[in-house]
Amino acid sequence: MIGSLYSGISGLKANTSAMAVIGDNIANVDTTGFKTSRVSFANIFSSTLSQSGLEIGRGVTMNGVNPQWDSGSLENTTSGTDLAVNGTGLFVVTDPSTGSTYYTRAGQFEWDSDGNLVTPDGFVVQGYSIDTDGEIGGLTDIALPNGTSDPSATTELTFGINLNSDAEAGDTFTSSITTYDSLGSEVILDVVFVADGSGGWDWSVDVDPTSATCNTGGHIEFDVEGNLDTTASYYDSDITVDDDSDGDATNDAVSGNPVIAITGLDGADDMSISWSYLDSSGDSDGSITGYASESTKTAQSQDGYPSGSLQSVSVDEDGYFTGIYSNGSMIPFAQIALADFPSYSGLAKMGSNLYAESLSSGQALIGTANTASLGSVSSSTLEMSNVDLATEFVEMITTQRAYQANSKVITTSDEILQELINIKR
Structure with a gap:
């Protein structure tokens, strides 16, 4: 009888601990990142009653509390x-x-x-x-990081432009774009196109002389369908252009995407800006056209920027x-x-x-x-917590019943002991 009392008591202790774990799980149902725990039990070493190997258990003990590491639901x-x-x-x-x-x-x-x-x-x-x-x-x-970002000088720009193929000689069209030097200061480039009267256009780059200097220019032409002639050339600012008796440039031109060279002022580095209108194969990328419609700029972009403050x-x-x-x-x-x-x-x-x-x-x-x-x-x-309330309530009911059952073992054992005591009377 004493053994059954100890077994019942061990059951009460184990289930009391289990209820504490269940209560902790339920209490943390809204705790961010909480991992629910499960209790495992083990039997206590048995007593051998005879040489035949007859054994009687000595009750139960809590074997461990194991966190369940499956992910909880995500909440925005x-x-x-x-x-x-x-x-x-x-x-x-x-x-x-x-x-x-x-x-x-x-x-x-x-x-x-x-x-x-x-x-x-x-x-x-x-x-x-x-x-x-x-x-x-x-x-x-x-x-x-530092609350400000360093400026970045412009190294590449693009235009989306149509130049009127019906323009008369001397007609002009100007496309302006804001670029940035190494100090983050604005350098406004005015790309001036002058029609030659035969479908071609001479171009040059003007800048505010107080911010920088530039003398890059060139010539572009189009085929009968208004597509850019990829043999278009430009004259690098490092080249001195000499004119013959007819007023034509006599030095060699440079092919490919034009590079606009700008001399920086007020401590800014010199700039070398690639004007991209040819793709990697050397063909026109379609950004410049020569259709029989009004000269206009449809798009522009450049990759420089001034210094900035951290926003987010x-x-x-x-x-x-x-x-x-x-x-x-x-x-x-x-x-x-x-x-x-x-x-x-x-x-x-x-x-x-x-x-x-x-x-x-x-x-x-x-x-x-x-x-x-x-x-x-x-x-x-x-x-969110991975606690499942439905599971916890089931565990709670099971633990409660186990506690009641172990209590019954103790009271029943006590009654039997009382009967034994009464025999003597």
């Missing part, structure tokens, strides 16, 4: 620094006061006053730095953080780190949605999203 948010891992992996964070490293699935991050990406408790998110040349560095704190930050599925600046430039500055483990169930719970490496989990394998076994990263998204 309005914050670009809310991140979730699609698949395997945990974010890596460090405690700035101790330098200790922890891991989490809860990607509710924000920028602190020092520009570091941190958890709500101030732990700093780790990633790989990216310099201005695009080179990826070592693991470090993810922090906002985007994060892609590979975990790259890209600064978006007011000048239109987009510059990656970091890539978030993810950690994988040989055994996730061996991770030590540290509270605040954090886990720590342990002997049971094995050493962390640090990498980046979409590499090896690691999943992708979703921005403006949070992973």
Whole structure:
């Protein structure tokens, strides 16, 4: 009878612990990145009653509490620094006061006053730095880049232009475009086209002499269908053009896409801008036409920009953080780190949605999203708890019934013992 009492008591203890785990699961049903746990039980060593091997168990004990690492559902948010891992992996964070490293699935991050990406408790998110040349560095704190981006001088421009094939000799058409020098200052180019009366056009580039100097020019012609003659030539600014008695240029012309050479002023570097109207095969790309209709500009583009201020930050599925600046430039500055483990169930719970490496989990394998076994990263998204309330309520009812049954074992054993005591009376 004493044995049955101990067995019943062990059942009460085990199911009390199980109910505590179930309660913890239910309490964290709305906790970001929380992983539900399951309790496992084991029987206590049996007693052998005879040489024949007859054994009687001594009750039950809680064998373990095992986190379930299947992914929770993803919920969209309005914050670009809310991140979730699609698949395997945990974010890596460090405690700035101790330098200790922890891991989490809860990607509710924000920028602190020092520009570091941190958890709500101030732990700093780790990633790989990216310099201005695009080179990826070592693991470090993810922090906002410099608030301004450097200017970039224009190196290429394009026009979408139609030049009227019926234009008379001396008719002009001017197309202006704003370019930028190495200091980010505007340099407005006026490309002036002058009709020669036979379907061809001479062109030259004018600039404001207070910002730069330029004397590049050339000549373009079209076939009977209005398509650009790819043998069109231009005269480089480094070439001195000599005229013969008829007023025609006598020095050699340069073929291919024109290169507009500009001498910078006020400390700006000289500019060399390719005007692209030929494709890689040397054929016309269709941007310049000579149809019998009004001369007009339909499009233009150039690749330079002035200095800009940081406006926002985007994060892609590979975990790259890209600064978006007011000048239109987009510059990656970091890539978030993810950690994988040989055994996730061996991770030590540290509270605040954090886990720590342990002997049971094995050493962390640090990498980046979409590499090896690691999943992708979703921005403006949070992973919800993977607690299933329906399952938890079923477990709760089962545990309650088990507790009641073990209580009955104790009361019944007590009644039997009472009967034995009463026999003596």
